[in-house]
Amino acid sequence: MEARLQKILAQWGIASRREAEEMIRDSRVQINGILAHLGQKVDPEKDAIAVDGKPLSKKHRPALIYLLLHKPAGVVSTCYDPHHRPTVLDLLPKELREGSGIHPVGRLDADSTGALILTNDGELTFGLTHPRHSISKTYHVLVKGHPPEAVLHKWRQGVMLEGRKTRAAKVHLIERCAEQSFLEIVLQEGRNRQIRRIAQQLGYPVIKLHRTAIGSIQLQTSKEPFLDEGKYRSLKDDEIQFLQKQLKKNSEVRIQESESISRGSKSPTD
Template sequence: MEMTRLQKYIADCGVASRRKAEELIQQGSVKVNGIVVSEMGIKVSSSDRVEVNGSVIKPESKKVYILLNKPSGYVTTVKDQFRRPTVIDLLKGVDERVFPVGRLDYETTGLLVLTNDGDFTHKMTHPRHEIEKTYQATIAGTPTKDEIHSFESGLEIEDYVTSPAKLKIISTKERTCVIEVTIHEGRNRQVRKMCEAIGHPVLALKRISLGKVTLGNLPEGSWRELTRDEVNSLRNS
């Protein structure tokens, strides 16, 4: 009988990403055969009874891959302790339990992928897999050539230096401009912090592509299934 690490089993059940599953285990929210498990490394099989927060879970037989155009005002989690709207609330008609691949912050809009495929999520979010993420931002003021060079070369933010990035000015107005930013990392509020670091705070932010997958003309708040080619392109990015 095939044995699987508990955090991977939880992810395969569509409950949470593997990283989030590890947090659930550490918090004591997971039981195996009636016993609370709080340490990593345990393996389970399909014959074991696994519960998360009191609910028995089973691996999803059908893998689904969803592209959502996230509106502002939604959190990128399955559940929110403050009872704010979550991106899951927007997935009307999706029967499978899915979870977000990575995050967009509360105010940020645009492309978000959700799935119940734990292996896919692990590959997409692992630091060594540098998938390009492109954003369109409205910022205060207009960056100078020197500021753009600093942005693209790497900025010291908090306790890290950002990896090389791209910044292209799309259009300008008297006090604001629209830029396109491409990064490889996925740190918390990174684009906002990078723009702040060069003196041009973000006023609005939207993710428009992930690897070769683009948002296209999908209306805000709507979702569609990723095509097989899109899923494969993300796997191979």
């Protein structure tokens, strides 16, 4: 059955769908010996697909991998860094890094620490990093100063960033120190450096930012020992099922939105 090339590469665990699109743009993918183009449809049962000159076969698709990593500060959430900084893949053993297509799901900026999911399930990555996704992410954040309740309330209601208001968030004061405050923040969106930018805008810059959980997937649970910085573990079956349920939910929401837009664009009939 024909499907878009980037979707097949994602399904086979070669890369996330966005990364697959970049590979196609960079002339790294060939179909039947000819350079592929973005949006091209192929039939993996009939067409010969090659990446970086190496033929691919569905039977060689690597097993799906789902990991939870405790990202340290100073490590970038990408597969490759042109500035030669350490990446999250450098924290994995060679047998996981090479040939598996594993990649991070979303990002934590280099200065932040905490929970990050790694997988080679490209379809899952595409669905969970879609702008409309709604998986909550929990952060423990140390900020300068003592933001009053009015400021925390404003943060909860949403703040304008680059002309667009952020979604409502949960912002809870955990503790006030001498010149700092410790907050717990739960977001259901992931705009670039969102917490840091909002905190700066409100006048209480971030000192430290740590992600403790992605939905129900936590760095520390009653059943699991604490995951040290730089270490990883495989996701449990129920954690993988949680992600897959979120993927299905997000897909259904996008379909409903698309159908709603389609109905709205139709002219009324007599």
